[in-house]
Amino acid sequence: MNFKLRIWRQADSKSNGKLVEYSISDVNPDMSFLEMMDVLNDRLVKEGQEPVAFDHDCREGICGMCSMYINGRAHGPMKLSTTCQLYMRNFEDGETITIEPFRSAAFPVIKDLSVDRTAFDRIIAAGGYVGVSTGQAQDANAIPIEKHHADMAMDAAACIGCGACVAACKNSSAMLFVSAKVSHLALLPQGQAERKTRVLNMVEQMDEEGFGSCTNTYACEAECPKGISVTNIARLNREYIKASFSGD
Amino acid sequence: MNWFGKFLTSSIGRKFVMGLTGIALVLFLIVHCGINALIFVNDGGVLFNEAAHFMGTNIIIRTMEIGLFVGILLHIVQAYMLAVANSKARPGKYQVNSANANSRWYSRSMTLLGTLILLFLIIHLKHFWVVSRFTGLEETSYGAGNLYIEMQEVFAIGWVVIVYLIGVISLAWHLLHGFQSAFQTFGWNTLKYRGLIKCAGKVYAILIPLLFALMPVAMYFEWIK
Numbered sequence: 191m192n193f194k195l196r197i198w199r200q201a202d203s204k205s206n207g208k209l210v211e212y213s214i215s216d217v218n219p220d221m222s223f224l225e226m227m228d229v230l231n232d233r234l235v236k237e238g239q240e241p242v243a244f245d246h247d248c249r250e251g252i253c254g255m256c257s258m259y260i261n262g263r264a265h266g267p268m269k270l271s272t273t274c275q276l277y278m279r280n281f282e283d284g285e286t287i288t289i290e291p292f293r294s295a296a297f298p299v300i301k302d303l304s305v306d307r308t309a310f311d312r313i314i315a316a317g318g319y320v321g322v323s324t325g326q327a328q329d330a331n332a333i334p335i336e337k338h339h340a341d342m343a344m345d346a347a348a349c350i351g352c353g354a355c356v357a358a359c360k361n362s363s364a365m366l367f368v369s370a371k372v373s374h375l376a377l378l379p380q381g382q383a384e385r386k387t388r389v390l391n392m393v394e395q396m397d398e399e400g401f402g403s404c405t406n407t408y409a410c411e412a413e414c415p416k417g418i419s420v421t422n423i424a425r426l427n428r429e430y431i432k433a434s435f436s437g438d
Numbered sequence: 439m440n441w442f443g444k445f446l447t448s449s450i451g452r453k454f455v456m457g458l459t460g461i462a463l464v465l466f467l468i469v470h471c472g473i474n475a476l477i478f479v480n481d482g483g484v485l486f487n488e489a490a491h492f493m494g495t496n497i498i499i500r501t502m503e504i505g506l507f508v509g510i511l512l513h514i515v516q517a518y519m520l521a522v523a524n525s526k527a528r529p530g531k532y533q534v535n536s537a538n539a540n541s542r543w544y545s546r547s548m549t550l551l552g553t554l555i556l557l558f559l560i561i562h563l564k565h566f567w568v569v570s571r572f573t574g575l576e577e578t579s580y581g582a583g584n585l586y587i588e589m590q591e592v593f594a595i596g597w598v599v600i601v602y603l604i605g606v607i608s609l610a611w612h613l614l615h616g617f618q619s620a621f622q623t624f625g626w627n628t629l630k631y632r633g634l635i636k637c638a639g640k641v642y643a644i645l646i647p648l649l650f651a652l653m654p655v656a657m658y659f660e661w662i663k
């Protein structure tokens with residue numbers, strides 16, 4: 191397969207970037223999108239040009255490192271898929287593919303397609319953990335958890351922190367990510383002790399990082415590679431309002 | 439900052455204010471639409487004028503009117519503050535963005551739709567509210583001001599009817615998203631209630647603007663006299 195690629199090139203967070211055109215030919219349809227980028231980069235290196243910087247790690251849809259805004263969609267056109275799980279057979283032969291970084295004030299571009307998503311780490315550090323002793327591994331099995339709640343917590347825990355929700359949202363809102371993390375712990379017995387302070391601190395950090403607010407367009411849910419539901423955002427709102435107004 | 443200030447200035451708190459004032463406006467419009475619909479009784483406006491007179495003179499209603507204005511003001515100020523903050527959160531725009539693949543245009547256009555409603559509202563208040571409260575209405579034999587005649591005069595003008603239709607259509611789109619959105623903001627959009635909220639929102643967002651749209655149209659074409 192042959193493609194015309196328009197790739198965002200930006201030297202660092204300070205400089206202005208622009209789209210640069212590349213042609214790539216003889217692409218195997220079963221290559222992943224990242225493998226196609228590897229092939230392009232090999233060629234650029236051989237030609238003495240600067241390769242395109244992009245993030246990746248596991249290449250199996252679990253680490254959340256790969257990003258890229260492909261043809262106007264976070265992680266490209268496939269539903270429930272990360273960029274590393276996207277294959278070239280999902281595109282038309284001869285297609286022009288535009289590749290941009292995830293754009294958000296809170297995710298500054300490091301270089302080309304690689305953005306700094308440590309804002310998410312700081313939100314997690316503000317409360318996305320259990321800080322009290324909940325016993326040893328075997329104790330987890332001894333704590334009764336209703337199946338329905340366990341399932342909802344598990345669905346929320348599927349969030350890989352990739353930031354596609356932020357990239358897709360017109361406000362660069364991080365509500366889907368934060369709601370997944372807050373829900374995951376609010377639904378489990380282990381999360382109860384810090385339930386209120388967790389949501390208050392995580393939302394405060396989210397606002398401090400410069401993410402926008404939620405207009406409820408639900409673009410995040412549609413683009414999330416893990417299918418995190420916006421009912422989690424309703425839960426986050428509920429948790430935050432309750433924690434704010436709670437008397438103790 | 440104390441807890442309440444913190445809540446009100448947080449992103450979720452700001453949206454909570456939007457939702458609360460939005461739903462207050464939704465409730466107000468039910469009353470407003472209900473009373474105005476009395477013109478369809480087609481009695482030369484007697485019933486409508488009497489109801490309007492009551493609404494304009496009753497002390498409880500007049501007090502609630504102050505609350506309504508405060509609510510609208512909060513809704514408008516908060517709307518533009520959010521719009522500015524949200525646009526700052528995305529300084530570099532995408533060269534290619536397929537937003538229609540993941541969301542509806544009207545959910546992304548609440549500020550534009552709200553601005554159209556605001557422009558309409560200014561014209562609307564000048565047409566009726568200013569006249570009935572300040573510059574004075576024509577007298578009727580039964581002691582109420584003749585707001586009905588005022589309506590007939592205003593809605594005899596073609597461009598005014600078109601402006602009203604634009605305002606009302608903007609309202610319909612605003613609420614098609616806004617109604618369910620407010621319940622999401624309150625945290626009530628759970629799996630159990632989502633269907634009900636969506637359905638009620640659609641019914642409201644179509645029915646109320648449709649009734650409002652019928653009023654200037656019916657007067658313009660003199661379906662009611």
Ligand code: HEM
Binds near residue numbers: 404453460510
């Ligand atoms: C007067 C001019 C108005 C302006 C400028 C305005 C603006 C806005 C904006 C920008 C939003 C979205 C905020 C966001 O999610 O980021 C919004 C939401 C909303 N508006 Fe308005 N609006 C106006 C009038 C109205 C009226 C007349 C009603 C109801 C009858 C209404 C009901 C709502 C509701 C229910 C929401 C949803 C709140 C939420 O998402 O939680 N608005 N408005």
Ligand code: SF4
Binds near residue numbers: 354416
């Ligand atoms: S909610 Fe979905 S899109 Fe957002 S960070 Fe988690 S996995 Fe990625």
Ligand code: FES
Binds near residue numbers: 250251253255256274
């Ligand atoms: S590289 Fe790990 S999810 Fe794509």
